[in-house]
Amino acid sequence: MSSRIPTLDIRRFDTDRDAFVAELGASYREWGFAGINGHGIPQADIDAAYGVFKAFFALPEDTKKRYHVPGGGGARGYTPFGVETAKGAKHFDLKEFWHIGREIPDDSKYRDVMPPNLWPDEVPGFREHGYGLYRTLDRLGSKVLSALALHIGLPEDWFADKTHYGNSILRPIHYPPITADDIPNVRAGAHEDINLITLLVGASAAGLEVRSKQGEWVPFTSDADTIVVNIGDMLQRLTNHVYPSTTHRVTNPPGEQARKPRYSVPFFLHPNPDFLIDVLPSTVTPDNPSRYPEPITAQGYLEERLREIKLK
Structure with missing residues (x-):
């Protein structure tokens, strides 16, 4: 673990708040980053979820592509290799991924922007373990948001009714082995996340790097029981940059390590689609005037950003 980016035991939220x-x-x-341990998520549950995700990515290309939704912006199901491109990057990322979203009733007012999930018939247990991990990380994310709310002078439950129908996404990612040298692409180009916070489970493989305020790239490889949690652009905007959405990337490993696949599973915690992202008055000061005079809905902001990264 990088000695510079702190890792904190979230059990202290209840014992040493x-x-x-x-x-x-x-x-x-x-x-804009922290490691969280003491979260109580059994390693067996994480391993089971990774097992079904790896089984899906091992399926034949034609089978996987049956779960791709053209024009869906990757919102649900499968997004093939070579599609997503970091904002401003010239080359696509070296990854393929799957999206699991929140299960909501068909008569929900959000159904038009939160489509039903797809589930691969070929992988037994995919829905059970995939959505199980989704719900677990959703609960943990809510606890992190409670702590952040208190830190900026809001009630502990301030985020609760603003995220309970959030358009949050669990994204299992497969970075295939890199078989050619000197390619211009990287596994994930330098980027910031779109959402409120991101929880990355199983970030114990090297490659994640975080850019410090001084412009230095700092490796952040966590212990197996640590979940990496970082701030996204929506929370940066809401808090008037009190919490920065820090640029990060996934680099290509050296030598023979590049010939091995890499898997990771981030959970992107989003607000409800109609939540208005408007700078919190408590974060506006003479030294930090409001940077965003015009509010925007979470859904409007999401669609804007998906176009920038070539998913729409």
Whole structure:
């Protein structure tokens, strides 16, 4: 684990709340990133989810592509290799991925922007383990947001009714082995996340790097029991950059390591689609005037960003 980006035990939220909130807030103000352990998610559950995700990515290309939704912006199901491109990048990322979204009733007011999930028939247990991990990370993310709310002077439950129907996404990613040398593409180009916060489970493989305020790339390889949690652009905007959405990337490993696949599973926690992202008054000061005079809905912001990264 990088000694510079803190890792905190979230059990302290219940036993040593003020100190935990202060330390977590300080980590996010400085880095936009923190490691979270003590989360209580059984390793067996994480392993089972990774098992079904790996089984899906091992299927034949033609089978996987049956779960691709043309024109869907990758919102649900499968997105093939070579599609997503980091904002402003010349070359596509070296990855393929799947999206699991929130299960909502067909008569929900959000159904038009939150389509039903797809589930691959070929992989037993995919729905059980995939959506199980989704719900687990959703709960953990809500706890992190409670701590952040307290840190900026909001009630602990401030985010609860703004994210309970959030258009959040669990994204199992497969970075295939890199078989050619000197290619211009990287596994994931330098980018910021779109959403409120991202929870990355199983980030124990090397490759993730975070750009410091001084412009230095800092490797952040966590212990197996640590979930990496970072700030996304929506929360940066909502908090008037009190919490920065820090640029990060996934680099290509050296030598023979590049010939091995890499898997990761981020959970992108989003607000409800109609939530209005409007700068919080408590984050506006003489030294930090409002940077965003015009509010925007979460859905409007999401669609804007999906076009930028070539998913729409």
